[in-house]
Amino acid sequence: MPVPSSRHEVNSNPRSKVIDCRAARGAAGPSCGAATGSPATGAPIKVGGIHGNAAPGDFSSATDAAAAYFDCVNANGGIHGRPVEYLVENDQWNPELAAQAAAKLIGDEGVVALVGNGSFVEMSVNANRYAEAGVMAMAAACAVSECFETPNIVSTNQGPLPSSVGAAMYAVEELGATSVACIATAIPSSGNWSCGAVEDYMASKGLSGSSVLMNPSAPDANSSLLEAMASGADTILVNLPAGLGIAILGAAEEQDLGSAYTWISSTPLYDASVPGALGSYWDGKLYVSAELTPLDGEGPDNLNWKAVMDAFAEDDDPRDTFSQAGYLAARYFTEALLEMPADALGDRAAVTQAVRAISGKTSDIACGPFYVGDADRHMPNHAGVMVVLKDGGFETVRDCFEYEGPYFAPILETEAALGLR
Amino acid sequence: MTRLIPYAGFAALAVLSYLLLAAGKPPAVTGLFLVSGLAVGSLYALGGIGLVVLYRATGVLNLASGAIGAAAVMCAWQLQQWAVPGWLTWIAAILIGVALSLLYGRLLAPRLAWRDPVVKAVATLGFALVILGLTAFAWEDDVRKFSLPTDAMGLKLLGMRVTVTRLIVVGAAVAMVAAIWLYLERTRTGLQMRALADDRGVSAMIGVRILRVEGIAWGLAGAIAGFTGLMFGDLIRLDPVIITFMVIPSAAAAICGRLDNLGLVLAGGLAIGVAESLLTLSPVLKSVRPTAPFVIAALVLMLMQRNARLLFAKD
Numbered sequence: 216m217p218v219p220s221s222r223h224e225v226n227s228n229p230r231s232k233v234i235d236c237r238a239a240r241g242a243a244g245p246s247c248g249a250a251t252g253s254p255a256t257g258a259p260i261k262v263g264g265i266h267g268n269a270a271p272g273d274f275s276s277a278t279d280a281a282a283a284y285f286d287c288v289n290a291n292g293g294i295h296g297r298p299v300e301y302l303v304e305n306d307q308w309n310p311e312l313a314a315q316a317a318a319k320l321i322g323d324e325g326v327v328a329l330v331g332n333g334s335f336v337e338m339s340v341n342a343n344r345y346a347e348a349g350v351m352a353m354a355a356a357c358a359v360s361e362c363f364e365t366p367n368i369v370s371t372n373q374g375p376l377p378s379s380v381g382a383a384m385y386a387v388e389e390l391g392a393t394s395v396a397c398i399a400t401a402i403p404s405s406g407n408w409s410c411g412a413v414e415d416y417m418a419s420k421g422l423s424g425s426s427v428l429m430n431p432s433a434p435d436a437n438s439s440l441l442e443a444m445a446s447g448a449d450t451i452l453v454n455l456p457a458g459l460g461i462a463i464l465g466a467a468e469e470q471d472l473g474s475a476y477t478w479i480s481s482t483p484l485y486d487a488s489v490p491g492a493l494g495s496y497w498d499g500k501l502y503v504s505a506e507l508t509p510l511d512g513e514g515p516d517n518l519n520w521k522a523v524m525d526a527f528a529e530d531d532d533p534r535d536t537f538s539q540a541g542y543l544a545a546r547y548f549t550e551a552l553l554e555m556p557a558d559a560l561g562d563r564a565a566v567t568q569a570v571r572a573i574s575g576k577t578s579d580i581a582c583g584p585f586y587v588g589d590a591d592r593h594m595p596n597h598a599g600v601m602v603v604l605k606d607g608g609f610e611t612v613r614d615c616f617e618y619e620g621p622y623f624a625p626i627l628e629t630e631a632a633l634g635l636r
Numbered sequence: 637m638t639r640l641i642p643y644a645g646f647a648a649l650a651v652l653s654y655l656l657l658a659a660g661k662p663p664a665v666t667g668l669f670l671v672s673g674l675a676v677g678s679l680y681a682l683g684g685i686g687l688v689v690l691y692r693a694t695g696v697l698n699l700a701s702g703a704i705g706a707a708a709v710m711c712a713w714q715l716q717q718w719a720v721p722g723w724l725t726w727i728a729a730i731l732i733g734v735a736l737s738l739l740y741g742r743l744l745a746p747r748l749a750w751r752d753p754v755v756k757a758v759a760t761l762g763f764a765l766v767i768l769g770l771t772a773f774a775w776e777d778d779v780r781k782f783s784l785p786t787d788a789m790g791l792k793l794l795g796m797r798v799t800v801t802r803l804i805v806v807g808a809a810v811a812m813v814a815a816i817w818l819y820l821e822r823t824r825t826g827l828q829m830r831a832l833a834d835d836r837g838v839s840a841m842i843g844v845r846i847l848r849v850e851g852i853a854w855g856l857a858g859a860i861a862g863f864t865g866l867m868f869g870d871l872i873r874l875d876p877v878i879i880t881f882m883v884i885p886s887a888a889a890a891i892c893g894r895l896d897n898l899g900l901v902l903a904g905g906l907a908i909g910v911a912e913s914l915l916t917l918s919p920v921l922k923s924v925r926p927t928a929p930f931v932i933a934a935l936v937l938m939l940m941q942r943n944a945r946l947l948f949a950k951d
Contacts, residue, residue: 264823268777272777273776273777273778401923422686430923430925430926432878432881432926433675433743433925433926434872434873434878434882434885434911435672435676435681435912436872436873437672437675437676437913438669438673438676438912438913438916438925439673441665441668441669441672441913441916442916442917442922444665444668445661445665445668445917457779458777458873458875459781459873461781461873462872462873464784465781465873469787469790469799470796471797472798486779488778488779488780489779492779492780492781493781494781494783569680610882
């Protein structure tokens with residue numbers, strides 16, 4: 216079992232000060248918003264959410280969790296007595312529908328903000344619209360660069376870039392990786408963006424990295440695997456949606472390559488259904504970067520997330536990383552609005568200002584503090600956990616550690632300016 | 637002798653692809669891509685053979701065969717989750733393929749029998765979308781894997797491990813070519829199928845029992861679609877959308893055989909698979925890999941239709 220590097224352990228991390236100051240939340244019943252125990256009765260506050268749910272993927276668990284949290288808030292006094300009316304649209308991975316959804320929510324419904332968004336498409340299409348409309352999107356299932364490099368979108372999840380860099384960093388420091396081949400989809404602003412950062416990280420360490428970008432609809436996973444092998448890498452980073460990742464690992468298993476390479480993955484393979492789908496062949500061989508703390512964590516906020524889901528979500532709503540992220544986005548948003556004057560809750564500009572003022576929000580679900588700030592890019596979540604596939608589940612091999620690499624330099628500067636480090 | 641020219645053409649395409657795209661790279665690496673391409677090409681050929689069998693018998697290019705295969709393998713996976721023995725789930729998949737194919741072949745296809753071939757093909761596309769919609773409704777997007785016991789067995793070929801499942805695909809493609817050729821050429825029902833494909837009206841007048849013969853063809857095509865779905869689900873990935881649209885490269889392989897010659901479908905499918913796989917070696921051309929089946933099919937149409945009958949048109 217690899218030994219965690221103490222340099223990155225929670226207790227030696229300057230950001231860990233806030234991690235230890237976790238919100239005290241009970242494990243018995245859900246605790247939400249003002250926690251009054253009586254339902255909100257005032258005029259509703261309209262909040263939007265957009266997810267992608269169609270083949271080849273369902274990103275709706277973040278909005279499911281946000282909806283559950285808002286239902287819980289509404290049952291507990293709402294926000295200054297006003298319930299949240301949460302309006303969710305599905306972009307079906309279609310840019311035209313994504314634009315229509317944003318136009319409907321922002322223009323027709325007049326939402327004060329968007330919360331829990333999750334899509335490969337929506338953010339790329341609507342980032343400019345959000346900035347022009349002066350509305351903030353507190354996303355939770357982001358996967359493209361526009362989520363993290365535009366002024367009006369901030370996400371509680373990491374997306375593929377930090378998650379991949381974290382996996383590569385662990386492989387270099389603990390597993391002896393010297394050359395990483397990163398396999399990702401050839402989706403603009405996603406695969407090239409995240410694998411490019413891995414290449415930069417490897418170069419910054421004097422090591423080598425390469426990218427293999429595959430067409431997500433290409434049936435042949437073998438060729439991408441062979442391309443990664445042909446790069447001369449000793450480590451293969453699977454940076455793909457879970458279905459495609461399973462296909463690549465299936466092709467690797469067919470070639471019995473489990474022990475010939477070091478296998479690492481970004482977060483999509485940190486899913487409860489993955490160990491069963493992969494089988495025992497990958498036991499102890501696949502290391503996965505989890506962008507939030509483990510789903511079965513016993514921290515008070517993680518227990519509260521589960522309690523909220525049990526009390527207010529459907530039984531078949533997924534309890535996955537995106538769900539945790541959706542819960543966090545809704546929780547931070549609610550807390551920001553609770554700090555606002557009651558008469559400003561319907562004012563989009565005031566809500567945007569309140570969201571931008573979020574700073575130092577903590578949870579045991581995330582490894583670092585959440586903040587927004589008045590910046591032209593936002594990536595508050597850039598520390599995570601590494602797990603290994605073990606005995607039909609996952610086992611933590613390194614607790615919270617902060618990612619390194621050239622990409623994060625301007626983000627760290629912003630955090631220093633905000634007094635977070 | 638001239639009948640061998642198209643085969644030589646497909647072989648030349650594969651060799652040319654190798655010489656152009658693998659030049660200067662270690663044979664140990666390029667050999668892997670070659671074998672991988674043959675493995676994928678055999679899947680295209682298998683799908684193409686199913687299309688041609690039905691087309692030769694009924695004049696229908698069944699674009700729903702991928703969706704039928706997807707539904708079949710999803711049902712097999714579901715039965716596996718319910719702890720049904722593996723061999724029963726495979727039989728069930730093939731029977732579901734037969735049932736779905738017969739459903740269309742007996743209920744809808746006869747009503748379109750007198751329409752143009754393109755109309756018949758587009759109608760099957762509608763059926764494909766219905767099946768895909770129902771499949772997506774029944775099984776929400778999730779992480780799933782379908783495997784066969786033969787995945788664990790294999791042999792090394794040019795440095796690449798080839799599983800018995802892939803060998804089954806190649807063997808099944810070759811065996812189907814031979815068996816279906818024999819069936820169509822040497823049996824009375826086969827003769828009736830060919831007569832139907834040539835002229836439905838005349839066949840009816842000379843006493844061919846049209847619905848019965850067409851039913852056999854649709855059932856046979858459904859069984860092939862079910863089997864192909866099992867192979868796609870295992871070797872490609874268990875994703876109904878991906879399996880449904882595997883019919884597109886399969887159709888390209890079928891066009892390589894001019895929707896008629898099963899041997900050429902096999903050769904064309906393998907050539908497409910090899911060219912597509914080797915394109916990965918080119919930093920410039922790898923992004924156009926998915927277009928390889930269509931480019932090759934278009935070239936085949938241009939080269940082979942000269943002075944010959946047109947596809948998608950009555951002679």
